[in-house]
Amino acid sequence: MVFRSAAGWPLVVCYGMSETASMCVVDRTDQAGLAAGRVGTPLPGFKIRLSEGEQGRIRIAGGALMAGYANPQLHPGDGLQAGWFESGDLGY
Numbered sequence: 001m002v003f004r005s006a007a008g009w010p011l012v013v014c015y016g017m018s019e020t021a022s023m024c025v026v027d028r029t030d031q032a033g034l035a036a037g038r039v040g041t042p043l044p045g046f047k048i049r050l051s052e053g054e055q056g057r058i059r060i061a062g063g064a065l066m067a068g069y070a071n072p073q074l075h076p077g078d079g080l081q082a083g084w085f086e087s088g089d090l091g092y
Helices: none
Strands: 014-016 022-027 048-050 056-062 084-092
Touching: 022 048
Parallel strands: none
Antiparallel strands: 014 022, 048 056, 056 084
């Protein structure tokens, strides 16, 4: 079963942000959106890990990840740590 909007569009639970070119994790299963806290699995080309601890900040790497924030000094990779972006979101 695929959940659909009133207009008939398929609904997909996902996670991401502008730094990850929108989506980086998707749940396309029949149970999408039914399990509290579940957002799915990484899309091809993305790696996800957590900072220290059982529940840590979500860290993301991959080809569609931003090259860095714009900054006056034009330093490449600003906002990344060894190619990883650490979001302000917590995960487990």
